[in-house]
Amino acid sequence: MSDQQHWPMWEVFVRSSRGLSHVHAGSLHAPDATMALRNARDLYTRRNEGTSVWVVPTEAVTASDPDSKGGFFESASGKNYRHATYYEKSEGVPHL
Amino acid sequence: MTTATENLSPADAAGQENFDRLIAEDSRIEPTDWMPAAYRKTLTRQISQHAHSEIIGMQPEANWITRAPSLKRKAILIAKVQDEAGHGLYLYSAAETLQTGRDELVDQLLEGRAKYSSIFNYPARTWADIGAIGWLVDGAAIANQVPLCRASYAPYGRAMVRICKEESFHQRQGWEILYELSHGTPEQKQMAQEAINRFYGPALQMFGPPDNDSPNSKQSMDWKIKRFSNDELRQRFVDMIVPQAEALGLHFEDPDLKWNEERGHYDFGELDWDEFYSAIKGAGPCNVQRMQRRRQAFEEGAWVREAAAAYAEKYQSSDSQLIA
Numbered sequence: 001m002s003d004q005q006h007w008p009m010w011e012v013f014v015r016s017s018r019g020l021s022h023v024h025a026g027s028l029h030a031p032d033a034t035m036a037l038r039n040a041r042d043l044y045t046r047r048n049e050g051t052s053v054w055v056v057p058t059e060a061v062t063a064s065d066p067d068s069k070g071g072f073f074e075s076a077s078g079k080n081y082r083h084a085t086y087y088e089k090s091e092g093v094p095h096l
Numbered sequence: 097m098t099t100a101t102e103n104l105s106p107a108d109a110a111g112q113e114n115f116d117r118l119i120a121e122d123s124r125i126e127p128t129d130w131m132p133a134a135y136r137k138t139l140t141r142q143i144s145q146h147a148h149s150e151i152i153g154m155q156p157e158a159n160w161i162t163r164a165p166s167l168k169r170k171a172i173l174i175a176k177v178q179d180e181a182g183h184g185l186y187l188y189s190a191a192e193t194l195q196t197g198r199d200e201l202v203d204q205l206l207e208g209r210a211k212y213s214s215i216f217n218y219p220a221r222t223w224a225d226i227g228a229i230g231w232l233v234d235g236a237a238i239a240n241q242v243p244l245c246r247a248s249y250a251p252y253g254r255a256m257v258r259i260c261k262e263e264s265f266h267q268r269q270g271w272e273i274l275y276e277l278s279h280g281t282p283e284q285k286q287m288a289q290e291a292i293n294r295f296y297g298p299a300l301q302m303f304g305p306p307d308n309d310s311p312n313s314k315q316s317m318d319w320k321i322k323r324f325s326n327d328e329l330r331q332r333f334v335d336m337i338v339p340q341a342e343a344l345g346l347h348f349e350d351p352d353l354k355w356n357e358e359r360g361h362y363d364f365g366e367l368d369w370d371e372f373y374s375a376i377k378g379a380g381p382c383n384v385q386r387m388q389r390r391r392q393a394f395e396e397g398a399w400v401r402e403a404a405a406a407y408a409e410k411y412q413s414s415d416s417q418l419i420a
Contacts, residue, residue, distance in 0.1 A: 031408035
């Protein structure tokens with residue numbers, strides 16, 4: 001019954017105001033980039049929530065696999081020297 | 097929660113364990129996480145039927161756009177109906193993350209294989225009904241949707257957050273329509289009272305059957321999709337709307353509706369569950385009309401979809417100068 005095989009899926013990112021980054025808002029179907037952008041504006045920015053909208057074909061998104069923690073993401077344990085709280089001697093020194 | 101990992105493959109058993117841990121920790125399940133097939137299935141059904149409800153729900157209100165009593169009210173009603181379309185689309189997007197495509201979801205509605213909230217099988221007979229719908233129907237939806245913001249399946253929760261932000265104007269719009277009427281002429285006040293008489297019972301039934309008639313609730317709560325039972329949410333809603341009705345100068349025609357000091361809640365009367373089930377099964381006042389209208393809109397819009405697809409294929413356009 002439906003005939004939307006020519007309407008691929010797009011991911012929508014919206015920058016809500018200057019100074020912020022684009023944040024993923026959701027997805028939609030549209031036949032091309034122009035329609036995707038206009039539909040994204042109508043769907044995700046009805047209340048002036050956007051100064052800029054990005055639309056990206058969903059298939060263009062490359063994603064990490066949440067289960068491959070060990071291999072892909074560096075292990076956080078044992079590397080607390082990446083955090084400021086590791087450094088105790090600096091405690092109480094102004095502007096450090 | 098017991099899980100039979102013995103009959104699963106090693107990969108599935110690990111997935112089940114991970115899933116169980118995430119649920120137990122009250123964390124969130126994302127689209128690429130392993131999940132039980134039954135979890136995926138029930139969520140696909142729930143989210144898509146929620147989406148269908150938003151789209152069908154546009155109809156009783158859209159009916160009044162040409163009939164709204166003033167230009168401002170027309171503009172406000174258009175904005176509300178536009179929001180409902182948007183809510184349906186957020187929910188279809190969330191449902192699609194569970195790997196059922198948009199076309200299939202839409203086909204399920206068009207072919208009568210999926211349900212939508214039965215409240216939309218009732219007509220909007222007067223302008224006051226638009227008030228009752230905004231106040232009581234959207235109000236009940238809000239009471240249901242706020243806890244769903246914390247549903248274990250994250251895309252559903254995120255859609256709910258976005259929807260809840262937009263829904264609050266709907267409830268105020270409805271309440272204020274009734275306020276104008278209840279502070280107008282005696283006939284207008286009467287119209288407002290009659291509208292809420294019609295919608296009180298059906299709105300309370302939006303929370304679903306009584307808990308002991310609701311066999312799927314337990315699994316849904318174990319999976320932390322559903323956070324509160326039907327009866328709990330229904331009670332919460334009644335407690336909220338009684339003072340709101342008083343502020344309107346209207347009342348609910350429920351002889352059993354009274355404050356119970358001991359319970360700390362309002363008691364209310366038995367609802368007509370026979371009528372509810374009958375409406376769900378297709379015998380409601382507007383079931384046929386709602387589906388007819390939906391199918392008609394789909395068929396009449398085909399040329400737009402086809403033209404857009406043909407244009408896209410022909411021009412492969414991403415000309416940013418065209419984009420306003």
